[in-house]
Amino acid sequence: MGRYLMYRLMSAIPILLIVSLVSFLIIFLVPGDPASEIAGPGAGAGEVARIRQSLGLDQHVGIQMLTWYRRLAQGDLGQSILLNRSVTTAILERAPVTLSLALLALTISLSLALMLGIAAAVKQNTWVDQSAMTVALLGLSLPDFWVGLAMIYVFAVLLGWFPTGGYVELSKGVGPWLRSLIMPATALGLAQLGLLARITRATMLEVLRQDYVRTARAKGVSERRVINTHALANALIPVVTVIGIIVGILLGGAVVVESVFALPGVGRLIIGAIMRRDYPVIQGGLLLTASIYVFVNILVDVLYAWLDPRVRYE
Amino acid sequence: MSDAVGATSASLPLVLAPARRSSVWRRLRRHRLFMTGLILFGLAVAMALSAGLLAPHHPLQNNFRYRLGAPTTVYVLGTDGFGRDVLSRVLHGARVSLRIGLMVVVLNGILGTLIGSSAGYFRRLDNVIMRLMDGLMAFPAILLAIALAAVLGASEMNVVLALTAAYTPRTARIVRASVLVIREMEYVQAAIAVGAGYLRILVRHILVNSMAPLIVQLTFIFAVSVLAEAVLSFIGVGPPPPTPTWGNIIADGRNYIREAPWISLLPGIAIGVTVLGLNLLGDGLRDVLDPRMRIEG
Numbered sequence: 248m249g250r251y252l253m254y255r256l257m258s259a260i261p262i263l264l265i266v267s268l269v270s271f272l273i274i275f276l277v278p279g280d281p282a283s284e285i286a287g288p289g290a291g292a293g294e295v296a297r298i299r300q301s302l303g304l305d306q307h308v309g310i311q312m313l314t315w316y317r318r319l320a321q322g323d324l325g326q327s328i329l330l331n332r333s334v335t336t337a338i339l340e341r342a343p344v345t346l347s348l349a350l351l352a353l354t355i356s357l358s359l360a361l362m363l364g365i366a367a368a369v370k371q372n373t374w375v376d377q378s379a380m381t382v383a384l385l386g387l388s389l390p391d392f393w394v395g396l397a398m399i400y401v402f403a404v405l406l407g408w409f410p411t412g413g414y415v416e417l418s419k420g421v422g423p424w425l426r427s428l429i430m431p432a433t434a435l436g437l438a439q440l441g442l443l444a445r446i447t448r449a450t451m452l453e454v455l456r457q458d459y460v461r462t463a464r465a466k467g468v469s470e471r472r473v474i475n476t477h478a479l480a481n482a483l484i485p486v487v488t489v490i491g492i493i494v495g496i497l498l499g500g501a502v503v504v505e506s507v508f509a510l511p512g513v514g515r516l517i518i519g520a521i522m523r524r525d526y527p528v529i530q531g532g533l534l535l536t537a538s539i540y541v542f543v544n545i546l547v548d549v550l551y552a553w554l555d556p557r558v559r560y561e
Numbered sequence: 562m563s564d565a566v567g568a569t570s571a572s573l574p575l576v577l578a579p580a581r582r583s584s585v586w587r588r589l590r591r592h593r594l595f596m597t598g599l600i601l602f603g604l605a606v607a608m609a610l611s612a613g614l615l616a617p618h619h620p621l622q623n624n625f626r627y628r629l630g631a632p633t634t635v636y637v638l639g640t641d642g643f644g645r646d647v648l649s650r651v652l653h654g655a656r657v658s659l660r661i662g663l664m665v666v667v668l669n670g671i672l673g674t675l676i677g678s679s680a681g682y683f684r685r686l687d688n689v690i691m692r693l694m695d696g697l698m699a700f701p702a703i704l705l706a707i708a709l710a711a712v713l714g715a716s717e718m719n720v721v722l723a724l725t726a727a728y729t730p731r732t733a734r735i736v737r738a739s740v741l742v743i744r745e746m747e748y749v750q751a752a753i754a755v756g757a758g759y760l761r762i763l764v765r766h767i768l769v770n771s772m773a774p775l776i777v778q779l780t781f782i783f784a785v786s787v788l789a790e791a792v793l794s795f796i797g798v799g800p801p802p803p804t805p806t807w808g809n810i811i812a813d814g815r816n817y818i819r820e821a822p823w824i825s826l827l828p829g830i831a832i833g834v835t836v837l838g839l840n841l842l843g844d845g846l847r848d849v850l851d852p853r854m855r856i857e858g
Contacts, residue, residue, distance in 0.1 A: 261695075261696070262692070262696050262699050265692065265697070265699070269696065269700070276709065278713065278714055384837060384840060385833070388784070388836040388837035389829065389832070389836075390795075390808075392791075392792065392795055393791075393825065393829035394829075396811065397826075397829065399818060400818050400822050495702075496703075498704065499701030499703035499704040502703070502796075503792050506796060507815070517707075521711040521798060526712075529711065533704065533708050536700070536701060537699045538699075541699050
């Protein structure tokens with residue numbers, strides 16, 4: 248197990264190298280001069296030169312790259328141009344919001360997906376199956392930010408059950424915190440429902456045909472117990488593997504959903520940076536999100552290997 | 562045609578092809594969900610094609626006396642904050658959204674095939690190419706697309722480029738996987754033995770036979786591109802306003818969600834119908850063309 252973990256960590260190194268290289272190079276895709284883009288159309292030559300110098304853009308590309316990696320080694324992602332603080336600080340300040348949102352969305356979509364997937368598998372080829380899969384497919388097909396807007400209209404504007412946006416910190420109480428997150432998390436989670444519910448259904452169908460399930464039924468175990476303990480435990484394993492993929496989609500989706508619900512998270516930080524051409528924040532945000540994604544996937548792989556010893560090859 | 566054996570072996574699939582194609586179509590026609598998808602996606606295509614005929618107003622025409630107007634007989638689906646007809650904008654938006662989706666699919670198909678088959682066929686390139694693809698895939702695709710579109714500047718072409726860059730690695734990986742399987746097939750070995758050239762083997766023997774997973778993948782890429790384009794437009798890095806795209810219209814309506822919820826409603830449904838249609842098409846194609854990948858049912 249330890250060896251497998253080591254192997255997975257080592258294999259992340261080339262990926263992280265490419266991720267950091269792409270994040271570094273992305274500023275060179277700016278058409279024209281990034282410094283004058285940042286300064287804006289009305290800026291004088293002195294202002295542009297000052298920005299160029301503060302970003303190190305006046306130096307040779309090789310030097311810039313060395314600086315980028317030297318800083319990375321120290322956990323330094325550079326300075327935000329507009330926020331007057333380091334990119335790392337800016338991201339860390341907002342990380343709890345995005346983390347809460349993503350975790351809650353994952354919880355919502357996992358629990359709904361398991362219910363739908365199991366119901367569909369147990370009642371295969373009935374109306375239950377078909378409607379569960381239709382709901383799953385709809386979640387996959389509707390844009391999450393639009394679902395968010397629709398929820399704001401129905402539950403905040405018409406019914407007044409929830410605030411239209413904004414974030415309440417956990418320290419102000421679990422209730423208000425949940426109330427501020429439940430709509431964005433549902434909007435974000437619904438989009439992941441499709442994949443999860445379909446995989447749950449597929450593996451559940453496979454597991455329900457296994458001998459040991461038949462044995463359990465034959466010896467008189469109640470159907471509920473057969474499904475909830477015997478079958479589900481094994482059907483969950485493949486579901487674990489897609490959680491890695493889901494986390495990636497959640498991290499990306501959070502960017503938009505946060506902006507719809509005015510949540511002060513990393514996503515909104517990145518969008519703000521895009522609007523105001525704060526390139527270091529865009530670069531740092533990209534790099535950090537991708538790194539989190541890589542490590543979550545390693546964690547998922549290791550968890551998978553732990554759950555299912557057959558995959559521990561190499 | 563001096564290479565007689567090569568010619569026969571290559572024309573064999575061509576002889577079989579028409580029969581196989583019609584049986585594929587017959588099976589697709591019996592696939593109820595595929596046909597539903599075809600109708601839904603057909604609806605979106607019809608919207609795009611007939612936007613010029615069906616749209617009651619010009620998509621950019623303002624009527625400042627009827628801003629945020631509720632649906633009436635003149636403005637069937639109401640007007641937006643600039644007094645523009647929402648229905649006309651949604652119809653014309655179908656053009657932009659589907660055009661972007663189609664361009665992403667074409668570029669994605671070409672690049673994905675080139676990259677994936679080079680990695681699968683030329684062993685020495687495999688490691689380098691696939692590590693690079695892994696690196697690109699480590700970014701959440703939508704985030705990479707947002708960042709690229711933002712850096713390149715908001716325009717339709719840049720949206721296409723950003724989405725292509727974000728989704729091609731996945732396609733390349735799928736093409737590589739099927740090339741790896743097919744290159745070991747006996748008939749490929751036979752073609753090598755007969756002395757067919759690299760390119761001929763790759764194109765006529767391997768690629769032609771690895772099309773099924775690619776077609777399925779590209780259908781899903783189309784769906785994802787329509788969704789992603791809406792996201793990019795919505796946050797302001799897509800085709801710049803006043804261009805009517807579905808994402809732009811939803812973004813326009815967002816600030817008037819209390820007074821004029823109809824602005825954002827329709828484009829969202831249009832996206833939903835298109836993407837649902839494409840997802841159903843993809844599922845159907847996978848069931849018929851590539852049954853091994855089927856999510857059991």
